[in-house]
Amino acid sequence: MTNLAKLQPGDTLAEVQLAPVSRLDLIKYAGASGDFNPIHTIDAEAEKAGLPGIIAHGMWTMGNLSKLFTPYHEEGFIQEFTTRFAGMVFLDDVITLKAELTEKREDCSLFDAFAEKQDGTRVIKGKVKFYLYNDEEYGFS
Numbered sequence: 001m002t003n004l005a006k007l008q009p010g011d012t013l014a015e016v017q018l019a020p021v022s023r024l025d026l027i028k029y030a031g032a033s034g035d036f037n038p039i040h041t042i043d044a045e046a047e048k049a050g051l052p053g054i055i056a057h058g059m060w061t062m063g064n065l066s067k068l069f070t071p072y073h074e075e076g077f078i079q080e081f082t083t084r085f086a087g088m089v090f091l092d093d094v095i096t097l098k099a100e101l102t103e104k105r106e107d108c109s110l111f112d113a114f115a116e117k118q119d120g121t122r123v124i125k126g127k128v129k130f131y132l133y134n135d136e137e138y139g140f141s
Helices: 023-033 043-048 058-072
Strands: 076-085 096-104 108-116 122-132
Touching: 023 058, 058 076, 058 096, 058 108, 058 122
Parallel strands: none
Antiparallel strands: 076 122, 096 108, 108 122
């Protein structure tokens, strides 16, 4: 696994590809988040709203974007995370998560992160500030 502290601007994290979006994913997320808007779970309601079918919760996609940084939890943590929703995610879409290091500072790394559908359409664009632990500060050797 890559050590984040050794990355240089322009380097990328390993991409994460999610399983195709399923109705069950969205039902579980609705229960966990409390967002029971029926456009996320009921076809007829989504169509009544002018959509071609149910759409994933934007926050479901955003939450998944943080999976890019899960392998690095021993090196630090996400200190800031901002996103802009740029497109809709439908059932059976396959989402790929990507991040590129844009700036390296003494105590953190700044990334552009995004999620894109199988056709290359970006559905979320984000910025992540990942704070890096100082080995001496935390007693690591």
